[in-house]
Amino acid sequence: MTDTPAPLHYAPRWSDDDRPAPPYTGGERETLSAVLDWHRATFALKCSGLTPEQLNDRAVPPSALSLHGLVRHLAGAERWWFRIQFAGEDVPLLHYSDDDPDQDFDRLDGEVTEDFAVWQEECERSRRITGAAASLEETGIRRSTGEPISLRRILVDMIAEYARHNGHADLLRERLDGSTGL
Template sequence: MTDTPPAPKHYAPRWDSDARPTPPSVGGERETLSAVLDWHRATFELKCAGLPPERLSERAVPPSSMSLHGIVRHLAGVERWWFRIQFAGEDVPMLYYSDDDPDQDFDTLDGDVGEAFAVWRAECERSRQITAAAASLEETGIRKSTGEPISLRRILVDLIAEYARHIGHADLLRECLDGSTGV
C-alpha cells in the first residue's frame, strides 16, 4: 500500500470577482469540451475586468504589439473563422483581417473597446449555438487553407489551446498594467 501525499496548503490566488462556472469533473465529451472552452473565455474576460478602456489598449510588454484590446479583437476573429466560416460554412466577412493588412486585430486599435468586447461576446454566443446544433463532434467543416475536412471536436480542442495561449499573454499584460495576478 502506498502513502498518498497530503493535499498542498497553498494554491494559486483567485481573482476577487471570480464568478466563472467550474467545468464538470465528470461528463460527456461535448459537455466537457464546451465547458472548458467557456471557462477559458470567462478567464480571458476576467483578466480584462476592472481596467479603464484606455488601459486595455496599452501595449505593456515591448516590443510586442499585443494589448488586451488587440487580443479580444483577435479572439473574436478566431471564433468567427473557426466556427462560422470554416465549420458552419457561413458567408460572413472576416473580422479585423485583410490580405493587405493581416495584423489589424493587434495593430489597428481604433474603435471602442466596449464594442470590441461586444463583438467578441456575440461571436462566442454564435459559436456556442453552432456547437449545440451539431449532431455530433464528428461533424465536419472544411479548412479553407487545404479544402480538407476538420471535425468539430478538433476545432473545440484547438480553440481551447488558442485561448490558453492568449490567457498567458493576458496574464503578463495585466501584471504589467496594474500588478494584478491570479488564476
C-alpha cells in the same frame, strides 16, 4: 486513493472570480465546451475593471499585444473557426485582410466596448453552432486546404488558442496594475 496530502497553498484566485468550474466528469462535448467557456470567462476576467486606455496599452514592449488587440483577435478566431469554416457561413473576416493580416493587434481603432460586445456575440454564436451539431464528428471545411475538419478538433484548437492568449493576458494585466491570479 493516495496518501499524498493536498497542498495547503493553491494558486491565487481573482477576488471577484465567478467562473463556473468545468466538470471533473462528464461527456466529451460537455467537457470540451465547458473548458472552452472557462477559458473565455478567464479572458473576460483578465480584462475586467480596466479603462479603455489600459485595455489599449501595449504594456509589454517590444510586443504589440494589448488586451484590446487580443479581444479583436479572439473575436476573429471565433468567427473564422465556427461560423466560416465549420458552419460554412458567408460572412466577412473580422480585423484581417491578406494586405493587413495583423490589424487586430496593430490597429486599435474603434470603441473598446464595441469590440468586446462583438467578441461576446461571436462566442454566443459559436456556442449555438456547437450545440446544434449532431456530434463532435460533424465536419466543416478548412478554407486553406479544402480538407474536412471535425467539430472536436475545432474545440480542442480553440481551447489551445485561448490558453495561449490567456497567458498573454496574464502578463499584460500584471504589467498594467499588478493583478495576478488563476
